[in-house]
Amino acid sequence: xxxxxxxxxxxxxxxxxxxxxxxxxxxxxxxxxxxxxxxxxxxxxxxxxxxxxxxxxxxxxxxxxxxxxxxxxxxxxxxxxxxxxxxxxxxxxxxxxxxxxxxxxxxxxxxxxxxxxxxxxxxxxxxxxxxxxxxxxxxxxxxxxxxxxxxxxxxxxxxxxxxxxxxxxxxxxxxxxxxxxxxxxxxxxxxxxxxxxx
Numbered sequence: 001x002x003x004x005x006x007x008x009x010x011x012x013x014x015x016x017x018x019x020x021x022x023x024x025x026x027x028x029x030x031x032x033x034x035x036x037x038x039x040x041x042x043x044x045x046x047x048x049x050x051x052x053x054x055x056x057x058x059x060x061x062x063x064x065x066x067x068x069x070x071x072x073x074x075x076x077x078x079x080x081x082x083x084x085x086x087x088x089x090x091x092x093x094x095x096x097x098x099x100x101x102x103x104x105x106x107x108x109x110x111x112x113x114x115x116x117x118x119x120x121x122x123x124x125x126x127x128x129x130x131x132x133x134x135x136x137x138x139x140x141x142x143x144x145x146x147x148x149x150x151x152x153x154x155x156x157x158x159x160x161x162x163x164x165x166x167x168x169x170x171x172x173x174x175x176x177x178x179x180x181x182x183x184x185x186x187x188x189x190x191x192x193x194x195x196x197x198x
Contacts, residue, residue, distance in 0.1 A: 015066075015068035016070065016171070017061070017067055017068035017171070018067075018068070018171065020063075020067070020158070020159065020160050021159050022157045022159065022177070023067070023157060024064045024065065024156075024157055024179060025061040025062055025064060025155065025156060025157070026061070026150070026153055026154070026155055027059055027061060027135070027146065027154065028060040028061065028062040028150065029058075029059065029060040030058075030059055030146045030147055030150055031057070031058045031059075032056075032058075033056050033057070033058045033073070034053035034054060034055055035053045035056055035073070035075075037053070039058055039060075049098050049105065049112060050101075050103065050114050051111045051112055051113055052113040054075050054076065054077065054079075055076030055077065056073045056074060056075055056076060057073070057076065057128075058072070058073045059071070059072055059073075059074070059131075061158055061173065064155060072172065074131065075124045075127075076124060077116050077120075077121045078116070078117050078120020078121045078122075078124050079103050079104075079117055079120060080103065080104045080114065080115045080116070080117040080120075081102055081103055081117075081120075082101065082103060084104075085097070085104050094106060096112070130175075131156075132146075133178070134156040134157070134176035134177050135149045135154045135156050135178075136154060136178065137154075156177065156179055157177045157178065158173050158174075158176050159174045159175040160174065
């Protein structure tokens with residue numbers, strides 16, 4: 001029996017990829033975005049106390065076995081965390097520490113922003129390097145190579161884990177590795193793959 005005669009539209013359901021390990025996926029979408037913007041391009045509600053969104057690269061990974069998809073956001077830079085401030089920095093008056101805010105905030109040109117941190121930004125670059133390596137993209141390639149990898153159907157393996165962020169559970173891509181690699185990644189790779197939240 002056809003659905004058309006009695007069809008009434010409703011909110012669509014999407015098959016979201018749950019927790020998996022070494023799962024084979026393709027890159028389905030690649031979007032340059034920021035942490036204040038939803039994947040569909042609209043602005044998020046309940047923005048944080050800082051005014052500088054994190055530049056991000058959002059990628060939708062699609063299971064090659066039909067188990068669903070997941071969007072993961074890669075951060076374009078990292079920031080100084082409030083917990084790392086020294087006594088001297090706290091006493092300097094330069095930084096503002098806000099309750100339930102993990103970042104050290106500063107005033108810059110009349111705006112409340114986060115201070116970029118070289119080490120955390122380097123971690124962001126390393127996470128991107130791991131993604132490119134997992135896709136078999138040659139060293140020296142730029143961001144446009146991801147679009148080619150998507151169009152050419154490149155495959156890779158991912159782990160998806162559930163983590164709590166802002167008191168809410170979220171599914172996140174924890175590791176990426178080449179399609180042919182199914183063994184555990186080395187411990188040092190696991191350490192650098194820790195997610196830097198927006």
